[in-house]
Amino acid sequence: MNPYRSLPDHAFWRRAVAGPDEVDPVASVPFTIAAADKVATAGSCFAQHIARHLSKAGFSYYVTERAHPLVAAEDAAEFNYGTYTARYGNLYTARQLLQLFDRAYGHFRPLEDVWGGEGGLIDPFRPQIQPGGFATRTEYDLDRRAHFASVRRAFESLDVLVFTLGLTESWLSREDGAVFPVCPGVSGGDFDPARHVFHNFTVDEVVADLTAFIARLRTVNPTARMILTVSPVPLVATAGDDHVLSATTYSKAVLRVAAETVSRSHRDVAYFPSYEIITGPAARGRYYAEDLRSVLEEGVSHVMRVFMRHYAKDHEAAAAPVPAPPDRVDTIGRMRELVKVACEEEALDS
């Protein structure tokens, strides 16, 4: 007799990883998600895949910042409406998520608040959100005011937040600690070593930031649940002095430990192992594209199958078709018809 004899299959590598055709690394989940639960997403670029698949999988993907119905669907996508729950762009670090909350509620106003750009103004905290930038300062201010309202609405009324931790490396303002999603000068602004500094977050810092965020979130939404994932996408580049592969391993290890620490110490916070599904030996590297960085659709589908298996509260309901949103072009289409009729009448009135 020994303690291993009574363990379930998932505790054994041969049975749980080497054996199955498709590995499912989830042992248990602390909660499930009903089809009607509002599921919000945020995080690094891998979170976009999750967001895209949630509604297809029958979950109620929660979007609080939609494009106006006059906007064509392809334009809305290009302007990042619906990429995430609100139009905040990629949030690579836990500190960004925390600062997003504080900025949305007016508790933090970064000193570096806007960047001039070629032909438009750039939001330093979502520099790729608007192709070409914002046309005027007024447009910029009003859009961000509406954006923060959408962020608050999301935080206050979501049921589940899926947050994908992406990076530990980041660039901060020396003046007030504001975290930029990308280094100033890359997608707008100008890099200034006197104002901008590189920082590689530690496990303790990530844990502290996630803990602080969860505390803040639950002040406005006490029953909010959270699922943490770690992006399997490697660093595109490191600003540290290590090799980019070592830097990636360090970064993902920090995020993985932080996610584990926080999920084990908070109620209704889960860790979901999408990282393990994509990067684990069972995948044999086949979920990565030729660049050994981009995750292929096949891998994302595997992740979502496992996600559905464990989190869909009742699969029948979750698999039911999601009601289509109101026809986006109905009003505009109706007016186009009326204008056509009016113009034909005018032309015939000769």
Next chain:
Amino acid sequence: MTRRVVVLGHSHMMAIAHAALEQPEFRTIQLLDPAFDPVLAEGQINQAVIDAFLAEPFDAVALTLGGNEHVVLGLVEHPQPFDFTFVDGEDLGDAASARERVPVELVRRAIGRMLIYSRQFLEKFRALTDAPMYLLEPPPPIRSDKHLLEYGGVFIKEMEARGIAPPRLRHKLWTLQTDIYADMAAAIGVTYLRAPPEAIDPDGMLAERAWNLDATHANPWYGSLVLEQLR
């Protein structure tokens, strides 16, 4: 020598056509005539249009293409009232913030999508002649809710149900549309002819004297001013 001008176009051409009735130097071709349907097919102009256009000699050409795209977006109040910002310092009041803000670039694209046909037509038409060619600016919107409700025609039911969009928004939509038209004309090598200044009121809306007895067009007086510009 009198310049002979042929004017082609859609509904906004009618004000000009009425004004040109007693002026033989102007010839008009109504593109909404069923004989020309479809005016443009698979990227090519209907030969019947080309034949009508080339049937008599001319010295210059003017076109009115579409022109009511701003009406589609903003004559009747949208169920999700919206607004957009052109210039800094505009509309920062509480009332304005109650309307959904749409980035101006997205409104520009929405209008631009409705002008694809006009652009294709103009590109093809420009190649038909070396004569001076003008793209006529559509008339600005009518401010008066009373007039719009009285002569609203097919729009009345919608206007009564959802209200009329604010004049300021309607004027901005028209301005944005005219900017797109002007850029399009410049890119194709056509002169963009602005609406006659005498027909525009101090707020940039269509002057009352130019109102047609409908919601979206100008009258023959307006047309006569355009003819003066073309003469």
